[in-house]
Amino acid sequence: MSEMSEMLRKMGLFGIGVISLTQEKAEEFTQEMIKKGEMSREEGKKFVRDVLSEQDKQLKDIENKINQTIRESLEKSGVAMREDLEAFEKKRVEVLEKNAEMRTNLDRLEKRLEILEKNTVMRVDVDVLEKRIKELEQIKQPMTE
Structure with a gap:
Protein backbone atom coordinates (compact mmCIF):
# COMPACT_ATOMS: atom_id res chain seq x y z
CA MET A 1 0.00 0.00 0.00
CA SER A 2 1.45 3.41 -0.92
CA GLU A 3 2.22 6.06 1.67
CA MET A 4 -0.65 8.20 0.39
CA SER A 5 -3.13 5.31 0.60
CA GLU A 6 -1.98 4.41 4.10
CA MET A 7 -2.30 8.02 5.24
CA LEU A 8 -5.82 8.25 3.79
CA ARG A 9 -6.81 4.95 5.44
CA LYS A 10 -5.59 6.16 8.83
CA MET A 11 -7.39 9.48 8.42
CA GLY A 12 -10.61 7.66 7.53
CA LEU A 13 -10.34 5.41 10.57
CA PHE A 14 -9.63 8.42 12.75
CA GLY A 15 -12.71 10.19 11.37
CA ILE A 16 -14.90 7.17 12.05
CA GLY A 17 -13.51 6.97 15.59
CA VAL A 18 -14.17 10.66 16.22
CA ILE A 19 -17.74 10.33 14.93
CA SER A 20 -18.45 7.35 17.18
CA LEU A 21 -16.82 8.96 20.21
CA THR A 22 -18.57 12.29 19.72
CA GLN A 23 -21.98 10.68 19.26
CA GLU A 24 -21.50 8.49 22.33
CA LYS A 25 -20.32 11.38 24.49
CA ALA A 26 -23.13 13.65 23.30
CA GLU A 27 -25.71 10.98 24.10
CA GLU A 28 -24.16 10.27 27.52
CA PHE A 29 -24.06 13.97 28.35
CA THR A 30 -27.67 14.38 27.23
CA GLN A 31 -28.83 11.41 29.35
CA GLU A 32 -27.12 12.88 32.42
CA MET A 33 -28.69 16.30 31.83
CA ILE A 34 -32.14 14.71 31.39
CA LYS A 35 -31.69 12.68 34.62
CA LYS A 36 -30.69 15.82 36.51
CA GLY A 37 -33.73 17.58 35.10
CA GLU A 38 -31.64 20.28 33.46
CA MET A 39 -32.80 19.31 29.97
CA SER A 40 -36.00 17.85 28.52
CA ARG A 41 -36.00 14.86 26.16
CA GLU A 42 -36.82 17.14 23.21
CA GLU A 43 -33.99 19.51 24.16
CA GLY A 44 -31.69 16.49 24.49
CA LYS A 45 -32.61 15.20 21.02
CA LYS A 46 -32.08 18.67 19.54
CA PHE A 47 -28.73 18.98 21.34
CA VAL A 48 -27.50 15.64 19.95
CA ARG A 49 -28.69 16.59 16.43
CA ASP A 50 -26.92 19.96 16.69
CA VAL A 51 -23.68 18.35 17.92
CA LEU A 52 -23.76 15.76 15.13
CA SER A 53 -24.62 18.42 12.54
CA GLU A 54 -21.69 20.57 13.64
CA GLN A 55 -19.46 17.51 13.65
CA ASP A 56 -20.60 16.69 10.11
CA LYS A 57 -19.73 20.23 8.97
CA GLN A 58 -16.28 19.94 10.52
CA LEU A 59 -15.67 16.54 8.94
CA LYS A 60 -16.68 17.89 5.53
CA ASP A 61 -14.27 20.78 6.04
CA ILE A 62 -11.50 18.31 6.91
CA GLU A 63 -12.39 16.20 3.86
CA ASN A 64 -12.22 19.28 1.63
CA LYS A 65 -8.82 20.19 3.05
CA ILE A 66 -7.55 16.64 2.51
CA ASN A 67 -8.86 16.65 -1.08
CA GLN A 68 -7.22 20.02 -1.71
CA THR A 69 -3.91 18.77 -0.30
CA ILE A 70 -4.08 15.64 -2.46
CA ARG A 71 -4.97 17.71 -5.54
CA GLU A 72 -2.03 20.06 -4.91
CA SER A 73 0.32 17.11 -4.36
CA LEU A 74 -0.80 15.51 -7.61
CA GLU A 75 -0.40 18.79 -9.50
CA LYS A 76 3.14 19.19 -8.15
CA SER A 77 3.99 15.60 -9.09
CA GLY A 78 2.89 16.18 -12.69
CA VAL A 79 0.19 13.50 -12.67
CA ALA A 80 -2.59 14.29 -15.14
Missing part, protein backbone atom coordinates in the same frame (compact mmCIF):
# COMPACT_ATOMS: atom_id res chain seq x y z
CA MET A 81 -5.88 15.05 -13.45
CA ARG A 82 -9.26 13.92 -14.79
CA GLU A 83 -10.03 17.51 -15.82
CA ASP A 84 -6.74 17.64 -17.76
CA LEU A 85 -7.54 14.39 -19.55
CA GLU A 86 -11.08 15.54 -20.34
CA ALA A 87 -9.77 18.85 -21.73
CA PHE A 88 -7.18 16.98 -23.80
CA GLU A 89 -9.82 14.60 -25.15
CA LYS A 90 -12.11 17.51 -26.05
CA LYS A 91 -9.26 19.26 -27.88
CA ARG A 92 -8.32 16.01 -29.67
CA VAL A 93 -11.92 15.57 -30.88
CA GLU A 94 -11.98 19.19 -32.09
CA VAL A 95 -8.74 18.65 -34.04
CA LEU A 96 -10.09 15.42 -35.59
CA GLU A 97 -13.33 17.16 -36.59
CA LYS A 98 -11.38 20.08 -38.08
CA ASN A 99 -9.14 17.62 -39.93
CA ALA A 100 -12.19 15.82 -41.37
CA GLU A 101 -13.68 19.15 -42.43
CA MET A 102 -10.41 20.15 -44.11
CA ARG A 103 -10.25 16.77 -45.88
CA THR A 104 -13.81 17.26 -47.19
CA ASN A 105 -12.94 20.76 -48.42
CA LEU A 106 -9.76 19.48 -50.06
CA ASP A 107 -11.73 16.74 -51.86
CA ARG A 108 -14.19 19.36 -53.14
CA LEU A 109 -11.35 21.57 -54.35
CA GLU A 110 -9.69 18.65 -56.13
CA LYS A 111 -12.96 17.86 -57.94
CA ARG A 112 -13.35 21.51 -58.97
CA LEU A 113 -9.77 21.60 -60.22
CA GLU A 114 -10.38 18.45 -62.24
CA ILE A 115 -13.48 20.04 -63.84
CA LEU A 116 -11.57 23.25 -64.56
CA GLU A 117 -8.75 21.31 -66.18
CA LYS A 118 -11.23 19.46 -68.40
CA ASN A 119 -12.92 22.73 -69.35
CA THR A 120 -9.55 24.29 -70.13
CA VAL A 121 -8.59 21.37 -72.37
CA MET A 122 -11.96 21.58 -74.12
CA ARG A 123 -11.59 25.33 -74.61
CA VAL A 124 -8.14 24.86 -76.08
CA ASP A 125 -9.54 22.17 -78.39
CA VAL A 126 -12.35 24.51 -79.49
CA ASP A 127 -9.87 27.33 -80.09
CA VAL A 128 -7.64 25.04 -82.14
CA LEU A 129 -10.64 23.81 -84.15
CA GLU A 130 -11.89 27.35 -84.81
CA LYS A 131 -8.43 28.37 -85.97
CA ARG A 132 -8.20 25.33 -88.22
CA ILE A 133 -11.69 26.06 -89.67
CA LYS A 134 -10.61 29.61 -90.51
CA GLU A 135 -7.49 28.30 -92.18
CA LEU A 136 -9.54 25.85 -94.21
CA GLU A 137 -12.03 28.56 -95.17
CA GLN A 138 -9.18 30.74 -96.34
CA ILE A 139 -7.80 27.91 -98.37
CA LYS A 140 -11.22 27.08 -99.77
CA GLN A 141 -12.05 30.67 -100.69
CA PRO A 142 -9.44 31.06 -103.40
CA MET A 143 -10.47 27.72 -104.84
CA THR A 144 -14.06 28.78 -105.29
CA GLU A 145 -13.31 32.04 -106.91
